[in-house]
Amino acid sequence: MTGAWPASTVAATSLLQVVLVVVGGPLLVGLMRKVRCRLEGRVGPPIRQPLLDLRKLARRERIRPDQASWVFSLAPLVLVGTTLVVVAIAPLLTTDPAFGSYADLFAVVYLLLLGSVALALGALDSGTAFGGMGASRAMTIGAIAEPALLLAILALSIPAHSSDLPAIVTGSLAHPIWLATPQRLLALVAFVIVIVAESGRLPVDNPSTHLELTMIHEAMILEFAGSDLALVKLGESMRLTVMVALLADLFVPWGIATAPGPAQVAIGLVSIIGKVAVLGVVLAAFEVAVAKLRLFRVPELMAGAFVLAVLAVVSSLVTP
Amino acid sequence: MSGSSFSSSLTLGVGAVLVCAVAVLWLSAIRSVIRAISLQGVALGAVAVLLGVHLHDPALIATAAVVIAVKGVAIPMLLRHVTGGQPLARETRPLVNVPASLVVSAALIFLAFARTRGIARFVGTTAGTLVPVGFATLLVGFFVLVARRRPIFQMIGLLLVDNGIALVAFLVTAGVPFLIELGVSLDVLLGVVVLGVLAVRLRTDFGDLDLDALQELHD
Numbered sequence: 001m002t003g004a005w006p007a008s009t010v011a012a013t014s015l016l017q018v019v020l021v022v023v024g025g026p027l028l029v030g031l032m033r034k035v036r037c038r039l040e041g042r043v044g045p046p047i048r049q050p051l052l053d054l055r056k057l058a059r060r061e062r063i064r065p066d067q068a069s070w071v072f073s074l075a076p077l078v079l080v081g082t083t084l085v086v087v088a089i090a091p092l093l094t095t096d097p098a099f100g101s102y103a104d105l106f107a108v109v110y111l112l113l114l115g116s117v118a119l120a121l122g123a124l125d126s127g128t129a130f131g132g133m134g135a136s137r138a139m140t141i142g143a144i145a146e147p148a149l150l151l152a153i154l155a156l157s158i159p160a161h162s163s164d165l166p167a168i169v170t171g172s173l174a175h176p177i178w179l180a181t182p183q184r185l186l187a188l189v190a191f192v193i194v195i196v197a198e199s200g201r202l203p204v205d206n207p208s209t210h211l212e213l214t215m216i217h218e219a220m221i222l223e224f225a226g227s228d229l230a231l232v233k234l235g236e237s238m239r240l241t242v243m244v245a246l247l248a249d250l251f252v253p254w255g256i257a258t259a260p261g262p263a264q265v266a267i268g269l270v271s272i273i274g275k276v277a278v279l280g281v282v283l284a285a286f287e288v289a290v291a292k293l294r295l296f297r298v299p300e301l302m303a304g305a306f307v308l309a310v311l312a313v314v315s316s317l318v319t320p
Numbered sequence: 321m322s323g324s325s326f327s328s329s330l331t332l333g334v335g336a337v338l339v340c341a342v343a344v345l346w347l348s349a350i351r352s353v354i355r356a357i358s359l360q361g362v363a364l365g366a367v368a369v370l371l372g373v374h375l376h377d378p379a380l381i382a383t384a385a386v387v388i389a390v391k392g393v394a395i396p397m398l399l400r401h402v403t404g405g406q407p408l409a410r411e412t413r414p415l416v417n418v419p420a421s422l423v424v425s426a427a428l429i430f431l432a433f434a435r436t437r438g439i440a441r442f443v444g445t446t447a448g449t450l451v452p453v454g455f456a457t458l459l460v461g462f463f464v465l466v467a468r469r470r471p472i473f474q475m476i477g478l479l480l481v482d483n484g485i486a487l488v489a490f491l492v493t494a495g496v497p498f499l500i501e502l503g504v505s506l507d508v509l510l511g512v513v514v515l516g517v518l519a520v521r522l523r524t525d526f527g528d529l530d531l532d533a534l535q536e537l538h539d
């Protein structure tokens with residue numbers, strides 16, 4: 001299939017994916033914030049506010065703790081770098097991105113995991129109590145969330161007979177009947193819970209508070225300042241966007257470009273922006289409706305996602 | 321009904337039974353657990369209706385009606401009545417905590433699928449391939465019996481075991497005879513009534529439903 005695409009087109013669409021997620025990530029965060037504010041009866045900041053924040057932070061002086069080693073300074077770069085690699089190889093706009101043959105589900109999940117581990121190590125390295133607390137909480141949740149994500153995508157890969165994400169997307173485009181099966185539904189629920197947990201949103205973590213008793217993600221990034229903080233925020237919004245986009249393309253693949261050509265890519269671009277925006281609005285509306293879970297009950301939620309993913313895998317193994 | 325839509329809706333119904341069983345372990349609020357068990361009864365009845373329509377067997381559809389009436393409506397109502405005084409009650413001190421019991425239930429499901437593949441292959445029909453789900457429900461039911469303290473969960477574990485057995489019966493032999501299913505359902509109903517009376521006595525005597533209070537003999 002790779003042969004059908006000219007190399008320059010493939011490289012161009014991959015570059016387009018990267019640009020789209022780097023710019024679109026903060027915009028998605030802004031959109032979700034705006035929807036939340038509107039539903040709560042407030043006006044809210046403009047949608048492009050996160051982009052403006054990033055610009056402001058990038059200009060500020062970078063202050064690092066005295067005791068911190070190279071691990072601390074490397075953490076934001078690893079977070080953004082691994083996410084960029086995922087964005088470049090994942091099938092977001094087209095079913096044949098550059099290096100698409102490397103977009104194996106294990107590679108993608110572990111690249112995402114590498115980013116969150118780097119951030120947790122950076123938080124531990126800062127030497128403050130909050131950093132360590134946030135890191136240990138994030139790892140407690142991540143230890144169950146990552147296997148659940150892996151199993152949820154694995155359940156989708158079984159009918160496609162391939163663990164390559166582009167092959168899974170192409171397969172479900174060719175067999176729409178796969179999309180209505182119970183295992184898809186179970187995998188979808190597990191996937192959504194993992195996205196909510198991994199991106200540190202309600203009901204797992206509240207991104208808009210700095211209350212020390214409950215915070216997870218905000219506790220980890222307390223010691224980052226200036227351009228480091230800008231990188232961390234950019235990386236986090238890109239992670240959210242790439243996971244939501246993967247959710248959209250794995251479960252509702254229609255619209256993604258399957259053949260080369262500007263028209264196909266343009267349709268893919270419009271459809272992915274539309275799908276991600278709709279999912280973002282839905283997630284934000286859900287956030288308004290739920291209360292934050294007690295920290296000690298979060299592992300229950302994650303274990304539930306894990307079992308649903310296991311059920312999805314088992315049922316796709318037994319059903320023909 | 322065409323073959324593929326029959327098998328996919330059957331899979332959906334059978335899957336719903338297992339998901340409800342897992343939900344019993346996942347949820348701790350007793351009210352939601354009762355809702356899950358009621359849904360499971362309805363899903364079990366739906367499976368029987370599907371099989372009855374597929375096999376043109378009116379007796380099986382009548383059995384399904386009994387299943388839905390007893391397991392989907394009557395027993396949940398009784399359970400709600402037993403816990404009437406404490407609508408917000410939840411399992412606060414399970415013997416095995418929720419994340420661990422969910423992981424155990426995943427292992428039990430794998431065990432059921434690994435050990436009962438032979439039966440599935442022996443039966444050979446579309447329904448036969450789903451037999452392991454019935455065994456998985458049964459094992460999860462046994463686990464609820466050992467892992468939860470409150471008497472209400474003892475009843476619910478018993479119900480899960482019974483639903484698992486009924487599911488296997490429906491899938492393997494297209495349902496036991498109507499009379500037997502009627503007898504079994506009424507037996508379970510009677511069991512729940514007896515346990516319910518016991519629970520009410522327990523609460524009036526001890527002010528609590530903790531079985532650990534019964535470990536010593538008193539005059």
